Amino acid sequence: MAPTGEDGADSPWEDVSDGTLVGRAADGDVAAFETLVRRHAPMMRAFAARMLGSVSAADDVVQDSFLIAWRQLPTLHDPAAVKAWLMKITSRQALSCLRGRPFDRAVPERECAVPPELQPESVVIRNAQLRALAAALEAVSEDQRQCWLLREVAGLSYEQIAEELRIRPSAVRGKLARARASIYARMEGWR
Missing domain, CATH: 1.10.10.10 (Winged helix-like DNA-binding domain superfamily/Winged helix DNA-binding domain)
Known part of the structure; x- marks a missing residue:
């Protein structure tokens, strides 16, 4: 197989199931975890941005969520349910971010980016x-x-x-x- 490129296009993990990737990542395989990140980060980012009204805050939440996921990956009981597990971590992080905001500050409305x-x-x-x-x-x-x-x-x-x-x-x-x-x-x- 070709080596993994920086953009992940040549990754041997792209067609592998989430469950297999979780198992490999839990054993310390960084490339498998990077594939999970590429696969699920866009959805997590969109969800967090919608909840928070801020793309930059969403990026922070997603980054924190993946850090938590990496540390807690061995505790995941059902590797095939990694998507729901990641979304749960993201929602907790976003809710925590919302709870930390002052109550009198309105969440700004943001336009969603549309592909060119x-x-x-x-x-x-x-x-x-x-x-x-x-x-x-x-x-x-x-x-x-x-x-x-x-x-x-x-x-x-x-x-x-x-x-x-x-x-x-x-x-x-x-x-x-x-x-x-x-x-x-x-x-x-x-x-």
């Missing part, structure tokens, strides 16, 4: 949709927004969300139902 290969018309439409979704998310309460982001973006189960936010699963269901109804009503024009 898209046509201008598509970029305008997509940005309008994202602004509408951001406005719809801002209209729901903070606890409903956190539940919605943890479910819809991070893909956590109701039980995982309940554990993360320290509430009952039935409360998660109620908050998600109210958040979804509000977002659905506000996004009516985009369907």
